[in-house]
Amino acid sequence: MTATTTRTSALPQQRDHKRRLVVVGNGMAGVRAVEEVLERGGAQQFDVTVFGAEPYGNYNRIMLSHVLTGQEQEDSIFLNSLPWYTENGIDLRAGVAVTRVDTFAKVVHDAEGGTTPYDVLVIATGSSPFFPTMEGLRREDGSMLDGVFGFRTLDDTRALLAAAREHRRAVVIGGGLLGLEAAHGLATHGLQVDLVHSPKHLMNQQLGPEAGRVLRRVVEGLGITVHTGVRTKGVHGTDRVTGVELPDGRVLDADLVVVAAGIRPNTTVALASGLDVERGIVVDDRMRCEGGAGDVYAVGECVQHRGQTYGLVAPLWEQASVLADHLTGADPTAEYHGSRTATKLKVAGVDLVQMGLPGPENDDDEFVVFSEPHRGVYLNVVVRDDRLVGATLLGDVRKTTFLQQAFDQGLPLPEERMSLLFDLGTPGEEVGVAELADDAQVCNCNGVTKGAIVQAVEGGATSLNAVMGATKAAKGCGSCKSVVEQITQWAAGGNLTVDESANWYVPGVPMAKPELMTAIRERGLKSVSAVFRELAPGGAEDAKSKMGLTSLLRMMWPEGIEEERDGRFINDRVHANIQRDGTFSVVPQMKGGVTTPEQLRTIADVADKYDVGMVKVTGGQRIDLLGVKKEDLPRMWKDLGMPSGYAYGKSVRTVKTCVGTDFCRFGLGDSTKLGIDLETRFQGIETPAKLKLGVVGCPRNCAEAYVKDIGVVAVGNGKWEVHVGGAAGASVRKADLLATVDSPEEVITLAGRFIQFYREWGNWLERTYEFVPRLGIERVRAVLVDDSDGLAAGLDERMQVTVDNYRDPWLEGQEPVTPGQFRTSLPLVDLPLVPRRPAGAPGGLVPEVHSNSNATPSTAEVSR
Amino acid sequence: MSVPTQRATRHDVCPLDDLPVGEGRAYVVGGEQVALFRRRSGKVSAVQATCPHAGGPLADGQIDERVVVCPLHQNAFDLDTGESTTGQPPIAVHPCSVDPDGRVTVEL
Incomplete structure (x- = not known):
């Protein structure tokens, strides 16, 4: 590489040597600019160096709020992993901060004392959280009090997550987009949030007062206490924050404080380098910086363009595109003229889209409003000169696609303005995709049009994942994913390929379940390792596939498989449910939720003897003993002398019952007895996902049978309804009526047939509330009740063999199957502290904490 | 915890037979908690015992020839390099071998 002596212009030139492109900032804007440059063949023109203050690859900052709620894992928000830089020949200086630039010598100075010469420089230093002045926020040495967080980076998010696990009260300062997302994230972790x-x-930046009031109701409905029109006077605490003081003297207790009071462009480097800086780094329509000696550009949240700074992602991607057009010479006339911004709030349970103006500004602006505060709905549109210049959709975002197009492209609007908000003839969401114009923007984060998606499909991307990979559509906030999927389906017509791996039973063996079962049967494979050896690519094992394969083999070979303990998840190795601190929970069997004084006494004695951390009645009408050490499990089962209640497996869990006819004055059928009979017959049988049953003696549904995987309801005259596919967990679904039968015996037969059908045809981890709708209840009924496919007898027979071969796993405790089966794996280091809540002290937290941080790993085996 | 670079001590930990094939067990080695894994290929690995994500007991995790998967939140770590394949910070890996007389030793 040689240093150029002449001034380098941004136009492409024939050169023997590539120009040096240095990017300061490894965030979304900087890397997007590099990607756009590479896309225009820039690799031929430039040697690229990227400086990043954070020691990571490039990640999607927008998704940090999803990481905070746990909806996304950290690894899924990375846009460019470290290998991407290597593959593209980019010299990444991660963790190296730039201090200043000498624009005359064309050299970048970094904090480690290094100097890096450039021909073209791009500044993309982004922005930082703004910390308003508050008394007590900082210690005397200027450092921030412990427990005060920004919410901006992956490290901020990690720190917040860690703090959320240990603390109970949070105050979030700032009720804009980020503040609301932070507050919601913390509330999801069970914190009390002000x-x-x-x-x-x-959200006063985006919303008018009325919309803001409706939003407040919705947010308060999420359990967040909202204080508006209140400045934070100061922060209490000497070393660590203890509270936030309001101007009226009230103090909100706080173990942690998140400051989300807006962002400020990071301009330190630009200032130190003599570039023009007002609120942000001043750039022209070509993203070129003013001041300095030229060949310096800036993009993203650090810039000020025509007096405007942006804190959203779509504008910075438009800027990156214009910049790349100039740098590579792909389009020397490209200009950036500012962005029309749209905002989406990413808080589960709150649908909010806002674009343009929050309300009318001029006298002749048209303003259509619909407000229904008790339902949390507020909708408005602002129309000027027959063009949409603003829209707010809160609580009902069905019209988003149409309004977004109208807003972005200035489409002509229907005469009847109300139809902008309600379906009176404008394209509704379903008809949308076919009628969308080719240049209609679908993904606003990444600026992907319908045409680009169609092009990708024509270019051979015929699955949603392939289209997302090729176009980046739906890879920003993800809210357009369903539209992208619809367009992909529409464009692919009949040629849509489903992502193959999505059909595989487990990730490590490339076969769908029926195909896999055939191969296993034909080859007589009876162990997990044999399946990998014969059927996996290269015979390679896959840790995440083992549990599913063990379950499948046990279903296929009820008389027994070649047991390999490493094929089981820890819960199935020690027959208890692992808890967050590495201890286990033990649930003795209590068929139908019916117990006796003797059983209760035994359980109480055992709980005392083993110093159980918490005794809890479960939703499935069982008693849960929590906080049991692994090494105590076998002795505990022996002392209990009761069989396992299967509270840990992908298997038949519990049958919940009401009191039925014995005592209830409404009971129509003996639900208690039927529940016990069902549990006795199907106890512990492996299923693709957990299976919860319920039996009720009348349609009052006291044991919630209508929302069980299998729910049985007595309806009088000796008749019973059998419902399947219900759920009342993360999804709530009322079960479908499979059949009405005439006796408890028929209920048992039909339930067994359904379970076996589910075992043979259900995908791994597919709950019945997904399985039943996937096949359709009519199809399930045809197969199981009308025997349309001649499968019924075989299903009944195989279920019978399975039942005959059942063994209670807790008997295993008497004699460990493997060396150290019940040896502790608990570490000496500090674990999440699980507060101890003894029976008889309702809600009362005892200051003593139950943690195994001092547990000495026992080398002594359990008694053999 | 980091991989020691100098003056590591060899510790005799347990007979190989104490490690069931394909499973993990936790031990205290030189005052530190270490999870030992015996892969199906016969190779034995020693890594830090706790998951950096939320302190999960890695010895209770499931393994293959490449990774261990934490039982609490299914984060995965390479048994040879300690790198996480699910975006977590890396875990410490300690040199580990099986003596001819069937004893497992760990350098720490």
Whole structure:
């Protein structure tokens, strides 16, 4: 590489040597600019160096709020992993901060004393959280009090997650987009959250007062306490924050405080380098910096363009595109003229889309409003000169696609303005995709049009994942994913390929379940390792596939398989449910939820003897003993002398019952007895996912049978309804009526047939509330009740063999199957502290904590 | 915890037979908690016993020839390099071998 002596212009030139492109900032804007440059063949023109202050690859900052709620894992928000830089020949200086640039010598100075010459420089230093002045926020040495967080980086998010696990009260300062997302994230972790916002209403940057008030109701409905029109006076605490003081003297207790009071462009480097800086780094329509000696550009949240700074992702991607057009010479006339911004709030349970103006500004602006605060719905549109210049959709975002197109492209609007908000003839969401114009923007984060998606499909991408990979559509906030999927389906017509791996039973063996079962049967494979050896690519094992294969083999070979303990998840190796601190929970069997004084006495004695951390009645009408050490399990089962209640497996769990006819004055059928009979017959049988049953003696549904995987309801005259596919967990679904039968015996037969059908045809981890709708209840009924496919007898027979071969796993405790089966794996280091809540002290937290941080790993085996 | 670079001590930990094939067990080695794994290929690995994500007991995890998967939140770590394949910070890996007389030793 030689240093160029002449001034380098941004136009492409024939050169023997590539120009040196240095990017300061490894965030979304900087890397997007590099990607756009590479896409225009820039690898031929430039040697690229990227400086990043954070020691990571490039990640999607927008998704940090999903990481905070746990909806996304960290690894899924990385846009460019470290190998991507290597593959593209980019010299990444991760963790190296740039201090200043000498624009005359064309050299970048970094904090480690290094100098890096450049021909073209791009500044993309982003922005930082703004910390308003508050008394007590900083210690005397200027450092921030412990427990005060920004919410901006992956490290911030990690720190917040860690703090959320240990603390109970949080105050979020700032009720804008980020503040609301932070507050919601913390509330999801069970913290009590106060949100303090100094303007009069929430999201005042985007919303009018009325919409802000409706939003407040919705947010309060999520359990967040909202204080608007209140400035934060100061922060209490000497070393660590203890509370936030309001101007009226009230103090909100806080173990942690998140400051989300807006962002400020990071301009330190630009200032130190003599570039023009006002609120942000001043750039022209070509993203070129003013001041300095030229060949310096800037993009992203650090810039000020025509007096405007942006804190959203779509504008910075438009800027990156213009910049790349100039740098590579792909389009020397490209200009950036500012962005029309749209905002989406990413808080589960709150649908909010806002674009353009929050309300009318001029006298002749048209303004259509619909407000229904008790339902949390507020909708408005602002129309000027027959063009849409603003829209707010809260609580009902069905019209988003149409309004977004109208807003972005200035489409002509229907005469009847109300139809902008309600379906009176404008394209609804379903008809949308076919009628969308080719240049209609679908993914606003990444600026992907319908045409680009169609092109990708024509270019051979015929699955959603392939289209997302090729176009980046739906890879920003992800809210357009369903539209992208619809367009992909529409464009692919009949040629849509489903992502193959999505059909595989487990990730490590490339076969769908029926195909896999045939191969296993034909080859007589009876162990997990044999399946990998014969059927996996290269015979390679896959840790995440083992549990599913063990379950499948046990279903296929009820008389027994070649047991390999490493094929089982820890719960199935020690027959108890692992808890967050590495201890286990033990649930003795209590068929139908019916117990006796003797059983209760035994359980009480055992709980005392083994110093059980918490005794809890479960939703499935069982008693849960929590906080049991692994090494105590076998002795505990022996002392209990009861069989396992299967509270840990992918198997038949519990049958919940009401009191039925014995005592209830409404009971129509003996639900208690039928529940016990069902549990006796099907106890512990492996299923693709857990299976919860319920039996009720009348349609009052006291044991919630209508939302069970299998729910049985007595309806009088000796008749019973059998419902399947219900759920009342993360999904709530009322079960479908499979059949009405005439006796408890028929219920047992039909339930067994359904379970076996599910075992043979259900995908691994597919709950019945997904399985039944996938096949359709009519199809399930045809197969199981009308025997349309001649499968019924075989299903009954195989279920019978399975039942005959059942063994209670807790008997295993008497004699360990493997060396150290019940040896502790608990570490000496500190674990999440699980508060101890003894029976008889309702809600009362005892200050003593139950942790195994001092547990000495026992080398002594359990008694053999 | 980091991989020691100098003056590591060899510790005799347990007979190989104490490690069931394909499973893990936790031991205290030189005052530190270490999870030992015996892969199906016969190779034995020693890594830090706790998951950096939420302190899960890695010895209770499931393994293959490449990774261990934490039982609490299914984060995975390479048994040879300690790198996480699910975006977590890496775990410490300690040199580990099986003596001719069937004893497992760990350098720490």
